[in-house]
Amino acid sequence: MGSISLKQVSKVFGDTTVIPGLDLQIEEGEFVVFVGPSGCGKSTLLRLIAGLEDVSGGVIEIDGRDATTIAPAKRGLAMVFQSYALYPHMSVRKNIGFPLKMAKMDKAEIDRKVEGAASVLNLTDYLERRPGQLSGGQRQRVAIGRAIVRDPAAFLFDEPLSNLDAALRVNMRLEISELHQQLQTTMIYVTHDQVEAMTMADKIVVLQAGRIEQVGSPLDLYHKPRNRFVAGFIGSPKMNFIEGAEAARHDAAAIGIRPEHLSLSKTEGDWKGTVGVAEHLGSDTFLHLNVDDIGAMTARASGEFDVSHGDRIFLSPRADKIHRFGADGNAIP
Amino acid sequence: MSTRQTRTAARLMMSPAVVLLLGWMIIPLSMTIYFSFLRYNLLMPGTEEWAGLMNYRFFLTDPAFFSAMGNTLLLVGGVLTITVLGGIALGLLLDQPFFGQGIVRILVIAPFFVMPTVSALVWKNMFMNPVNGLFAHAAKFLGMQPYDFLAVSPLFSIILIVAWQWLPFSTLILLTALQSLDSEQKEASEMDGAGPVSQFIHIVLPHLSRAITVVILIQTIFLLSVFAEILVTTNGGPGYASTNITYLVYAQSLLQFDVGGGSAGGIVAVILANIVAIFLMRMIGKNLEV
Secondary structure (H helix, E strand, O other): OOOEEEEEEEEEEOOEEEEEEEEEEEOOOOEEEEEOOOOOOHHHHHHHHHOOOOOOEEEEEEOOEEOOOOOHHHHOEEEEOOOOOOOOOOOHHHHHHHHHHHOOOOHHHHHHHHHHHHHHOOOHHHOOOOHHHOOHHHHHHHHHHHHHOOOOOEEEEEOOOOOOOHHHHHHHHHHHHHHHHHHOOEEEEEEOOHHHHHHHOOEEEEEEOOEEEEEEOHHHHHHOOOEHHHHHHOOOOOOEEEEOHHHHOOOOOEEEEOHHHEEEEOOOOOEEEEEEEEEEOOOEEEEEEEEOOOEEEEEEEEOOOOOOOOOEEEEEEOHHHOEEEOOOOEEEO | OHHHHHHHHHHHHHHHHHHHHHHHHHHHHHHHHHHHOEEOEOOOOOOOEEOOOHHHHHHHHOHHHHHHHHHHHHHHHHHHHHHHHHHHHHHHHHHOOOOOHHHHHHHHHHHHHOOHHHHHHHHHHHHOOOOOOHHHHHHHHOOOOOOOHHHHOHHHHHHHHHHHHHHHHHHHHHHHHHHOOOHHHHHHHHHOOOOHHHHHHHHHHHHHHHHHHHHHHHHHHHHOOOOHHHHHHOOOOOOOOOOOHHHHHHHHHHHOOEHHHHHHHHHHHHHHHHHHHHHHHHHHHHHHOO
16 A cells, blocks of 8 residues: 556646656655755645645556546545644644544544554643644644544655754654654655755655656665756765866766765875865864865865864865766766 | 833823723713713703602613613624624635635725715615615516515614625624635645535634634624614614614603613613623633633
8 A cells, every 4th residue: 555656747837837747656665755945846746646736737646546636535645734734723632533533433433543643642641732732843743643543545744844943853853764664654755954855765856846856765866866966965065066177087077076075184185275164063074165276165074183264285085986977967977 | 120110100101091091981971870860851951850760760661671672682693693604605705716806805895984874875765765776676577566674674674784884894804814724724624534514614613713703792892882774764663673772872862852861771781781791701702712
């Protein structure tokens, strides 16, 4: 249960084409993350799968069954919204039980399922409260609980962590991953945060302007980005791109080297640069450098590497970690 | 120290306004209470004398008082029912996107800006008139006997006129409440399997409850004192069929020149309004709590 395939799905709002036509196969039990800059169509894609928007063309199949024109509730999918979309006038118990009540399930069965979901999500003590009396993380869990009780074929998450503070976000990220391990249900997760994508996904779908740039496991995308967009989007801090003579030496229009693949030295190296701002994180130090003849670059040094503003240091890229890109932006193998 | 000074200063600064407001309320109220204990008839000036509770006894045992009280409650209840139900229906309609939305919204709100005497006269002469009215023409066109609204069912006709005036108000408030409903909540309920009807019952109506409470409370205040519509259409008649308490007080003090009796009626009306207010707050006031 829970494989979804999109065949030539497109979406047009008036004169604007949001998704020009896209194919994607999501396997049963996978944790798929749609990631991309804002306005890339990732939320629209999720809403198309949910059925909240009608497709302009193409076919959506859920478990091999054509679901393109089926009503949202009948697709067997559950969605967690960015604003949680809890019903403010209902208690947590009623919120979680609402989809079951709509499905005309009998009361004892609803109670049993709601309590089951509540105990999975540590909400048992809060069942009689209203959403307004809960913290952000608890509301998030209620929204997930409302999705769980339906036993959906797949969960859809629309940027669910963007309203939480940083510490809670890390926590909820773990909880959602843990939940995926427990339930083994297909999950589709939309985010613009590449850290969430990297840490949670089995499969990342990188989108730009409604097109799929690359699909693959997090490490695939990190090690073998197919083009400059993916290379620049995945990884933090961003990959350095070098054009011109230095790139021509590698038979490419541009080369990319990640900050963590530059070795730094005070005495020798391929390139020489001046240290600008140094961001000390403790474990690591991110150096923003101005490299002679090349320009601005970012490099990662260990936390012990002691430099300050204006120092002259040497950098050498690790030869096997250089990514080469052609004039069209695609990677050269 | 500094806070105490600002507080004293704030009290001093506010006191003129408070005194003015208090005077504005207290002086007429105490005058009315005082008059209500006097034998005070405008036809016999200079013969005012202490009358004790006589005015109250007369007013409260007057058969007109009971029918006026019933009419008041019917008027308030009828108009509230029509405006709340109609307001929800119109609000739901106007919330849909359609061509010419802006113009239609202005048209819907327009009746609220027509003054009560004017709208009552328009209704009386252009719609409800049994000879020239539009309703009469429509009835004749269909081959039916024209219905003399104001003569046969005066209270119902007045309820219609007043409801027409207040429908824009409730529509406006309920429409804005509908528009403040989070669209993700509607989508979530759609995903949860709620059809249009259960979505309305479980999501939209509870969301509207606070706005409905506001509509009921505000309208009740104004509907208890409906006067102009009665004066220009039926003059409270036939008999006392369309007399409410406000109109009865007017009739007592200015048609029968009995200022004392009118004042007693006014005080009774104040007490009744407060009883209604207490009941309303008990019943629906909890909707206003956060």
